[in-house]
Amino acid sequence: MSKVSLADLNDHLFDQLDRLADQSLSPEQTDTEIRKAAAMVGLADRISTNADLSLKAAKLFAEHGPTILPHLPKIGNQDKARGGS
Secondary structure: OOOOOHHHHHHHHHHHHHHHOOOOOOHHHHHHHHHHHHHHHHHHHHHHHHHHHHHHHHHHHHHHHHHHHHHOOOOOOHHHHOOOO
């Protein structure tokens, strides 16, 4: 499992923005950075969507407790949420 956080993702996206704004890049380097940026945006979008889904599931758990777990996709360690080890 990756140890990269959403804050790290934000940093990577701003770093990529800086590289895209670099006026010293050749046209070929700029094209490469554009392709990398497009790939990063696609991945960042998926990561953000997954984080949003996890947050929604956590909110449901907070509102309804462990009884909601059978209706949710597995998130985190459900044994601990149920009071197990």
